[in-house]
Amino acid sequence: MEKIPVVQEPVAQDLAPPHLPPHTLPHSPTSGRDGKFHVRLTEGRFQNLRRLVSWPLLALYFGLVWVQFDGQPWFLFSFEQHKIILFGQALSWRDLSLLAGLLIASAALLFFLAVAWGRIWCGFACPQSIWTWLFIRIEDFTEGRADKRTRQAAAPLTFHTLIRRLIKHLLWILLALATAITFTGYFVPVREILSAAIQLELSATVSGWILIMAGITYLNAGLVREQICLHACPYSRFQGVMFDDHTRTVSYDARRGEPRANRRKGSGNSGDCVDCGLCVQVCPAGIDIRDGLQAACIDCAACIDACDRVMSKLERPAGLIRFTSEAQLQGEKTHFFRPRLAGYAAVMLVAFSAVLYGFTQTTQLLVEIRRDRGAMFRQVNAQTVCNVYQIKVEGYSETQRFVDVSITGEGEFSLFGQRTIDLSEENAYWLPYRVCARDLALSKAELIFHFKGEALSASRQTTFLTRVF
Template identity: 75%
Template sequence: MEKIPVIQDSALDPGMTTDKKPASSGCAQSPARSGKFHVRLTEGRFQNLRRYISWPLLALFFGLVWVELDGHPLLLFSFEHHQIILFGHALSWRDLSLLAGLLIASACLLFFLAVAWGRVWCGFACPQSIWTWLFIRIEDLVEGRANKRARQDLEPLTAHRLARRATKHLLWVFLALATALTFTGYFVPVRELFSQAMQLDLSAAVSGWILIMAGLTYLNAGLVREKICLHACPYARFQGVMFDDHTLTVSYDARRGEPRAHQRKGGDSSGDCIDCQLCVQVCPAGIDIRDGLQAACIDCGACIDACDNVMSKLNRPKGLVRFASEAQLRGMSSRLLRPRLAGYGVAMTLAFAAVLYGFTETTQLLVEIRRDRGSMFRKVDQHTVCNVYQVKVEGYSQEQRFIQVSISGKGDFTLFGRTQIDLTEDSAYWLPYRVCAQNQTQPATELTFTFTGELVSVSKDTTFLTRSF
């Protein structure tokens, strides 16, 4: 990690310009730095908080895919078996609405957080930010600190630097492939996936998917980085309508910091900001927080940590850059309870309650019945008529295996076919059934198939035909 030195002129990165224009406390929209810039790593309480959040999330992402319960993955979206396994609980594809509800509830949570504390999700838990910081740390480890990389960019490329740069990109590619393989493991059983990958026996579809995911990870976290947050993520545009005067965001206290003056040139009338530019150098989005609230800011707190470290070295109070609302910057108190925040809180609570209730009403046994279109009915003799059906039964409980099949209706019906279905063997197939009736006079009669298991019983109605209409 890079320790912030006592502020001198050399603290500025080579090639970086210093904007002496004072910033207001309003919501100015100054653009982020264009072109290539190097993010300087810093230390502080918000960077530690981000690690306490991001590292468990990373461990969960890379580790959860390997966890099994009773021989089944703990989390799997299986296209092959047409089911979703969430923490040992199997869902049918007809329960996908629950996942949509979960996304809506999560969006309400995101909006609630945005109204209260700004873009803390973006800065501390968003996958784009987490992977971007990982790629930046690899770059810092292999090629050196930000100021060193900036100086080297102005010099001719040497063989040693070329080797270090190639090593950096190889590590990026390795991390991108590991990410893509792990993500794919949530759709294809991961042990089967890695076994096929080691034997170079992956299908063209799976191989293409992994390469696309790896390429997107490499581009987004390694090359594009903060541009995704500014230009591709809609959340950056939402913040303007979700924030209010009491929303806590990373802010610069212009009343305390202005007018800016260098440490060695400042006088009694100067503000606390010494224009060291460290808040700009550590920003992953490349903005100057002193220009006010900006769409590119992800509220990661890196500029707060850098500024607090400088204030500590100068024996000045911390908090020149801090999480503060517009009301607080104007010297007013900030209200936690307010209508907009309460509205998002109620919507979030109701959405999560609806999703939790939905999980108690999931499909445990899915039954489909279709008639043989080749023959609506068949006359065996003068008194006997038969109908042919195709039946498919899918179970979504690990504790349920055998299903008993029976029929009922107004008449003398006889069932020909399997009376017991093994869900572990037969759930992926359409099974033929023939139903015959004696002395049936009605042209159409309601017929009920009943499927009974250890935990659930499902009835499915169909029609028994004796003649054409």
């Protein structure tokens, strides 16, 4: 019987790229037995740059909600008043399209950054990353450095360790609550929230929303922080289709670093990587950048700072891990300006220009007119017919308080109702108006309501009916 030749499957070593020999990463001193890893904090120019970006954003987030102008919040999405206040400018809910345009323009900006510099937004300005670093610093402050936390996690629980952990979670909860209250303060004035909370009069809706937001913050930044960037954030998936060979992202120079060798066991053929593992220990996503580009990498550049410090101590050139492109790693020339990047830049500029123009054309006087559906028209006598309307007027200008109401049309019309409307009313409501016409021969006529103030005016056209068709 003829033997069938057995084809052996290629092993991982055969599949390894020629410039990156297979290597088994030693056990990281910051990785626990249960798979949990503890991030080691580091310092460097990129961490300073990240703080230079993140701290002002934090100050804006926590501080902007307290800013008031003429007794009104400077930034508020008010459901009660049916208006949006952006930097002191009141917008109607009909101007929500401007916010949609702003989101589209911001998305184009993110795509532009991704094509040019990878996930630099994620590493330096994303709220998830900013709050993650805050929670890591609290953890480092209460429980000690990463190696100490790892040893404590592997050792039996002691009273001293338990107290430190309780303090850590308490500080996490307090920060999560502060974050949730501030976020809610952009929809309900924050002073009202705190006043109601002190007096134990906070509504169930607001209380529930604060607890939900605090729980999400505590969970995302404290317990499953690295999983959010990898599994929940769609931006990590976008990079696979937006990156190209000229995208500058955090990369390991395998040509220079391989083969890896311990400093003491190195030889003349060894690369610059001394296999210290610091690039893994400082990574908030827990990846090894030496394995190449990965979806979990957020380009925070912590591994660059850690590696540069090691290279400095060994008196070797910095940049073994650096922001660079695949083309540069292969010794080719990188082109910054390219069609894809230019396309995203064009979309971004057009979107931002359209949004800026839209903010100059916002609604200052919003008028809504409804016909009374219960009675299409009312025959008073042989010569007079009346129609009933419901009108609501909302003003979005701080300089305009009163508007006068008048009508014009194809015939002799009389208006009955409130002739002057006070726009300073916090809760806009529908006002009843009755319009009557005498000796109107037409079955219907065009009727125009005019609303005029010192600085604002608006007109709305409707139909006046005399009989059913």
